[in-house]
Amino acid sequence: NAIELEDVVKEYLSHGEVVQAVRGVTLGIAEGEFFSLLGPSGCGKTTTMRMVAGFEEPSKGVVKLLGKDVTNVPPNKRDVNMVFQSYALFPHMSVWDNVAFGLKQRRTPQEEIRRRVGEMLEIVDLTGREKRRPREMSGGQQQRVALARALVNRPRALLLDEPLGALDLKLRQAMQIELKRIQREVGITFVYVTHDQNEALTMSDRIAVMNDGLVEQLARPREIYERPATAFVAGFIGTSNLLAGTATGGELKIGGGRVLVPGHEGDVTVTVRPEKILIGTDEPGAGLSAVRGSVAEVVYLGTYNSYAVSLADGAEITVFQQNANDATATAERGDSVWLSWQAQHSY
Ligand code: ADP
Ligand code: MG
Structure with a gap:
């Protein structure tokens, strides 16, 4: 050294x-x-x-x-x-x-x-x-x-x-x-x-x-x-979402859905980066973390959009979504949406 x-x-x-x-x-x-x-x-x-x-x-x-x-x-x-x-x-x-x-x-x-x-x-x-x-x-x-x-x-x-x-x-x-x-x-x-x-x-x-x-x-x-x-x-480097709760059976019940935390029981705090989250209207499959919410704010940032999504229990989640050429399925303020992400992206 x-x-x-x-x-x-x-x-x-x-x-x-x-x-x-x-x-x-x-x-x-x-x-x-x-x-x-x-x-x-x-x-x-x-x-x-x-x-x-x-x-x-x-x-x-x-x-x-x-x-x-x-x-x-x-x-x-x-x-x-x-x-x-x-x-x-x-x-x-x-x-x-x-x-x-x-x-x-x-x-x-x-x-x-x-x-x-x-x-x-x-x-x-x-x-x-x-x-x-x-x-x-x-x-x-x-x-x-x-x-x-x-x-x-x-x-x-x-x-x-x-x-x-x-x-x-x-x-x-x-x-x-x-x-x-x-x-x-x-x-x-x-x-x-x-x-x-x-x-x-x-x-x-x-x-x-x-x-x-x-x-x-x-x-x-x-x-x-x-x-x-x-x-x-997690908070100092980049933007991240913090979700806290009590895990049972490797799941955290939050916002009318679930956050997968395999191998964890009891009180946990989960972090997930905004760009790892998908935003959509259909209910995601069972293998994913999935929560429901409504779009509180959409901010256009050039190469991507930033969404603030309010969950039923009051938590707010930030989602970044790339603006692709075809500008598919962009959510609007007030829309009811599902947010989903792979278990490996929670930590
Ligand atoms: P940074 O470079 O990360 O901004 P510093 O190393 O300059 O931080 O300071 C760390 C802490 O030590 C601060 O709270 C600062 O007020 C204190 N500190 C630094 N130098 C002195 C000094 N000569 N006398 C008293 N306190 C000091
Ligand atoms: Mg300094």
């Missing part, structure tokens, strides 16, 4: 009270991995990163880089570099000088500086812009300069704390693809902090979903989306 955290805790004293920003995080990040810490504001992402970088000492636990305990090693002696949302470029220096800065400080030979800065500017696609100043560039270009400046030192790992947060949506999406390409090209470990689930799902090899100082799930994007480990993860 490139990075390991073993039961890491961080406590702050705030107005005479102990606040646990990180409450015991254990995880391992493989070399060359694109790893994301994802969670809402205040859940402890930045604090976790600062402990990896060495800007913050854990109250408890161990931080390891490449198998070596670095818990009490200062940041400049760790083989990691950090990039922040505010790129903190030197405004009076050219792009070239900004990127070359760290190498010059370390008295790297002129010829090597020329080669490495040139290579790095090519990787971030800024060749030809060497003489510009940061303020003459767009936000996305400035972020690429910051990236080149961090990468030119060849750290073993790069830590990025919401680096695209200041960019508008279009540019952010373009930079997500760009960042992923750069990471593949340089082949080093990226640890990426974001509160944006789409960003994490798009870019990451694996994601740790954090909530209130703890990791709730650590898995590949697809698994986090398809098999959320907790209700928090």
Whole structure:
């Protein structure tokens, strides 16, 4: 593993009270991995990163880089570099000088500086812009300069704390693809902090979903989306429906129908994603989960429609349905409908 955290805790004293920003995080990040810490504001992402970088000492636990305990090693002696949302470029220096800065400080030979800065500017696609100043560039270009400046030192790992947060949506999406390409090209470990689930799902090899100082799930994007480990993860990633009740005989009686929960008895909470549900007027077959309701709202969203369906017992279910070419059987507000889905899509 490139990075390991073993039961890491961080406590702050705030107005005479102990606040646990990180409450015991254990995880391992493989070399060359694109790893994301994802969670809402205040859940402890930045604090976790600062402990990896060495800007913050854990109250408890161990931080390891490449198998070596670095818990009490200062940041400049760790083989990691950090990039922040505010790129903190030197405004009076050219792009070239900004990127070359760290190498010059370390008295790297002129010829090597020329080669490495040139290579790095090519990787971030800024060749030809060497003489510009940061303020003459767009936000996305400035972020690429910051990236080149961090990468030119060849750290073993790069830590990025919401680096695209200041960019508008279009540019952010373009930079997500760009960042992923750069990471593949340089082949080093990226640890990426974001509160944006789409960003994490798009870019990451694996994601740790954090909530209130703890990791709730650590898995590949697809698994986090398809098999959320907790209700928090299901609610935070994408849209999902939560149905609660008491199961008997592997079924939950809800909304004039049934939710199949094979192997479960007693109180259960079931999650089902809106796009896994079919909406129709005919009663579905016995092998499916099926509930009855009436359409309370239809929202047209271009490639798909979103339906809010009220069940008899008051629960509301969201359904996404693709808009196919032939626009078959779309339900209208007030229609009585059946909703159905396969048992494997409840969890
Ligand atoms: P995130 O990056 O996920 O938004 P942070 O790691 O910045 O979360 O913060 C986690 C929690 O720790 C928050 O409740 C925050 O207020 C608290 N916290 C962070 N830094 C300090 C500090 N230096 N002193 C006191 N409390 C802090
Ligand atoms: Mg933060």
